[in-house]
Amino acid sequence: MSPRLYSLTIDRERCKGCELCVDVCPRTVLALSPKLNSRGQHYAFVTNPASCIGCAQCSDMCPDAAIEIDEEESAHA
Amino acid sequence: MSPSRKPTQASRRSVYHRPVSLVNKPTHFCPGCGHGTAHKLIAEVLDSLKIREKTIGVAPVGCAVMAYYYLNCDISEAAHGRTPAVATGIKRCLPDRIVFSYQGDGDLAAIGMAETIHAANRGENITVIFVNNSVYGMTGGQMAPTTLSGQKTVTSPCGRDAHTMGSPIRVCELLNTLDAPWHIERVALDSPAGVRKTRKALLTAFKGQMEGKGYSLVEILSPCPIHMRLSPLEAVRFVKEGMVPAFPLGVFRREGKPVA
Numbered sequence: 579m580s581p582r583l584y585s586l587t588i589d590r591e592r593c594k595g596c597e598l599c600v601d602v603c604p605r606t607v608l609a610l611s612p613k614l615n616s617r618g619q620h621y622a623f624v625t626n627p628a629s630c631i632g633c634a635q636c637s638d639m640c641p642d643a644a645i646e647i648d649e650e651e652s653a654h655a
Numbered sequence: 656m657s658p659s660r661k662p663t664q665a666s667r668r669s670v671y672h673r674p675v676s677l678v679n680k681p682t683h684f685c686p687g688c689g690h691g692t693a694h695k696l697i698a699e700v701l702d703s704l705k706i707r708e709k710t711i712g713v714a715p716v717g718c719a720v721m722a723y724y725y726l727n728c729d730i731s732e733a734a735h736g737r738t739p740a741v742a743t744g745i746k747r748c749l750p751d752r753i754v755f756s757y758q759g760d761g762d763l764a765a766i767g768m769a770e771t772i773h774a775a776n777r778g779e780n781i782t783v784i785f786v787n788n789s790v791y792g793m794t795g796g797q798m799a800p801t802t803l804s805g806q807k808t809v810t811s812p813c814g815r816d817a818h819t820m821g822s823p824i825r826v827c828e829l830l831n832t833l834d835a836p837w838h839i840e841r842v843a844l845d846s847p848a849g850v851r852k853t854r855k856a857l858l859t860a861f862k863g864q865m866e867g868k869g870y871s872l873v874e875i876l877s878p879c880p881i882h883m884r885l886s887p888l889e890a891v892r893f894v895k896e897g898m899v900p901a902f903p904l905g906v907f908r909r910e911g912k913p914v915a
Contacts, residue, residue: 584670596687596880596887602847619686635847637671641691642682646673651666 687887689877736767778835
């Protein structure tokens with residue numbers, strides 16, 4: 579089976595930096611940015627996109643619906 | 656993700672996208688607040704059942720008072736605790752609409768306890784979504800009827816003492832003693848699995864109402880990091896380790912029959 583690729587899109591202006599997504603991610607795909615968004619909050623960002631398995635635990639936990647996930651057509655298909 | 660890896664729209668399959676029934680603007684809720692998750696799940700259920708156009712919500716007084724800013728369906732505002740009464744009126748006048756009330760623990764279990772019990776006892780065909788975060792959030796973290804024994808709040812600074820302040824009210828168990836309710840379930844936003852169970856519970860409740868089955872209540876144990884005086888991660892852990900033992904999860908009433 580060819581590897582699947584997932585793309586995570588985080589709306590940094592919606593993110594409030596609660597870190598729930600970072601905590602639940604089983605593959606350490608997400609981290610909290612040292613930078614601030616316009617509301618003065620550290621936002622989550624994707625550090626390791628290739629490791630994402632598309633489990634959607636981060637988007638389920640996100641109280642602000644800031645995370646959207648798409649499955650891309652595999653590069654090796 | 657770098658722009659070069661971005662595929663064309665045609666080659667994408669959505670895994671998770673923000674529901675259409677959720678208005679695209681940031682909420683006023685504190686970081687890590689469970690109300691945001693609950694709003695999101697309601698919006699997802701309205702989307703998946705395709706009932707947004709005929710749904711009328713009733714917003715409470717409390718942190719969720721501004722549900723009408725975030726949920727893209729018709730919403731009425733009720734006086735504090737009177738949400739089930741207003742929902743009853745709307746449902747009886749417009750029986751073809753889907754009517755839900757969204758209430759916090761202060762609204763449902765304190766000032767609105769009479770309305771809650773009587774709406775359930777009449778078996779009104781409405782869905783009540785009860786967000787239990789064990790404190791009064793909006794007014795500054797005072798003790799609620801659902802505050803745990805020993806839990807410190809601004810009005811129980813030495814911890815809630817059962818002798819003088821009573822024990823937490825378990826609303827699902829209380830309503831389960833009535834004959835009329837169709838579905839009563841308690842879920843918790845303590846993990847991704849809990850979030851998925853919450854989505855399923857809301858789906859069951861709304862589907863039941865669409866089929867005219869009668870009263871359904873979904874109690875959602877939810878973190879309130881600010882007034883639990885914890886970080887968002889610790890607050891989720893508090894829900895799992897503190898609230899869930901005091902408020903057992905599960906289905907209490909299924910298809911109108913108590914679950915043994």
